[in-house]
Amino acid sequence: MIHECMKNMPSILRFLLTCKKNAASKIGNGIADTLRHTWYLGLTCFGGPPVHFQIFQRLFVDKYAWIDEQMYKEIFSLCQALPGPASTKMLYAINIIHNGLIAGVVSFFVWCLPGAIAAFGLGVGVSKINDTLPAPAYALLSGLNAATVGIIALAAVQLSQKAITDKLTRILVFAAACAGMLYNALWYFPVLMIMAGACTIFWDYRRQLHYATVKLIIRLQKIIACGCSPGDANEEAQVNLDEIELQDLANGESCMPATVSHRLASVKPPSAGGSVTALPVIGHADSDVVIDGTIENDTTRFVPPDLELQVLSWKVGITIICIFFISFIVIMVIRATVPSVPLAFSIFANFYLAGTIIFGGGPVVVPLLREYVVTEGWVSSRDFLLGLAICQAFPGPNFNFAVYLGILAGHNNYNLITGAVLGFFAIFTPGIVLHTGTMGVWKSLRRHRWFVCALRGINASAVGLIFTAVYRLWQQGFLSKTFTSGSSLGLDPWWVVISATAFVGGRWFNLAAPVAIVLGGTMGMVWYGVNS
Structure with a gap:
């Protein structure tokens, strides 16, 4: 027997070597295919998640046929149901399904890095600006902020139209918006989301x-x-x-x-642990409507077995999710109990927390990040508003705003690249890791009605917090030598006109967000020319 094994050993080694070469060739081909079809998206996709989703559907469903319409809707549900950057997770998942996990990771960096590099350059420039700016600069920034308020208000309205499926979700959007305006604390927004999820479970049951x-x-x-x-x-x-x-x-x-x-x-x-046969699309324009605890589906969707969203096994998925939550608990415990931790750890922990509890994508990141960096005293209100306005005009995910904030939060204590890396990985890691793990268990998890009910409430409250962001940015959008930390845009009706122009232009005339930002800055300079 041993002699036969030794005799066949060369054949076995040749077989293993061939398998290794085939696997490496498959991975290489997948990466090449991903780069060939996605290299330009991080440079050309402006306008935020709503526009990104339309571009991805046109490319990967209609043109390249990497996935079909049903699979696209299922991935969309998963992206909306979990925290993190929604459009980034969509592109990541599509590439994993078509070309494998490594190709998906490559697509993530190809998509994010162009905007992150732009945010890095902006952060380096702003870190060298003096505390006091010339009057024209304040007028320009106020115009940019006013346009940003209009853009985020439009995002809030559009997302609320998708999140509101019945009277309860309408109430939750309204209640979350009001509650977010009335009180601020680092723990407050996650509690609001959890309460909203509990409300929908109780109501539907x-x-x-x-x-x-x-x-x-x-x-x-x-x-x-x-x-x-x-x-x-x-x-x-x-x-x-x-x-x-x-x-x-x-x-x-x-x-x-x-x-x-x-x-x-x-x-x-x-x-209470019943299942549903059709998958409701969380936050989608064609969402199923949940009425009195039952899912009313006007277009029942049956996903064919060969197109089920199960790239990873459920065991691997659960392992990934458990590892993430263990790391999250450890980081949060250290953050809350250790009296004097390094600034770098505090910044990483705050961004990690924000990336874990942000449902709804980029627009929701605004109110949370403001509380986690401005309230802490790491970034001034002026610099926050400046970066927010300009980053809205960058391509790719809005989460790249964390790169800019990471630089400013610690530029006096450590290298600028360190701050950028901390902000980037801390804000993106939770959403991407949870998304990867959930892809293995989504097929089973989505069939539990209580889970779908909870996500409906969480999504509604997250949208409500966008209205909170609109209010807070409005209250601090006007900058001048007198109000260097920001004051209400309502002090002058011209800023109201700029906000309304950005909103109306985007809502009814398809005005792109970068164009609206530039137009707002131009109108701000017009205001300065008239008043000077």
Whole structure:
């Protein structure tokens, strides 16, 4: 036996070497294919996630046919359901599915680096600016800020139209916006999102809770009044509930979901861990509407088995997710308990926290990052607003704003490149890692109705926080020698006109965000020329 093995060893080694070469060739071909089709996107995609999604659909669904329409919608749901940069995760997932994990990582850097390099250059320049600027510069910056407010307000309206599927989500958007305006704290926004998710779960399951409560009350009444056994009381309670349901049906009402009430012969409360057969598209214009806890799907989507979004196994996916949450807990514990940690760690921890709790993509990053860098005293309000306005005109993901903030947050303490790297990886890592892990478990996780319900509330509250960002930027958008830290744009109606121009131009005349920013700056200089 040993002799035969030794005799066949050369053949085995040749086979393994061939497999290794084939694998390397496949990876190389995948990377080349990714570069050939995506190298220019990070340089030419302006306008934020709504425009990015349209470009990706036109390229990878209609033109290249890397994925089909159903798969695109499923990836879109996953991108909207998880924290992090939505359009970045979309491009990353498409390349993983078509060319493999390594090609997906390559596409991430190709997509992000052009805007990140631009943000780095901006941060280096702003770090060398004096505390006091000439009057024309303040007028220019105020015009840029006013246009930025209009652009973000438009993003808030567009995203709210997708996030609002019923009266409850409308209330949650409104409540989150109001709550974000009334109070500020580092822990506050995550709590608002969690509460919103709990609200939608409770609301969508209220009929099951009502059913279980009524059944329990009837059962207790029978046990107390008649002294019957729990089993007999349970059967009698079931009969009474059937009668209640029949009476409600006669009156045109039902105290239980439609999935239950049409099966009176075996009326039982639906399981809290039930599943849905169709995937609702979270935050999409064609989203399914959740009414009274049931998913009303006007276009049932069945994903073919060969197109299921399961690039990784569920075991690998769960492992990745667990490793991430362990790292997150460790970082947050050190951040909260250690009295004096290095500034670099504090900056990384704050950006890591922001990247973990940002649902809704780039527009939502604004209010959170402001609280995590301006409130901490690392970046001045003026520099924050300046970078925000100019970064809106850069291509690629809005999350590159963290590169700019990372430079300014620590430019007096360590190398500028260190700050840029800290900001970049801290803000992008949570969303990309969670997205990678969830791709392995999404097929199973999406079928749990409670999970879909919670995401609906989280998404609605995240959109509401964008309106909070609009308010806070409005209150500090006007800059001058007197108000170097910012004052309300309402001090002069001209800034209102600029904001309205950016909003109306983008909403009804397809005015691109970079053009709106430049137009705002130009109008700011006109204001200076008239007033000087």
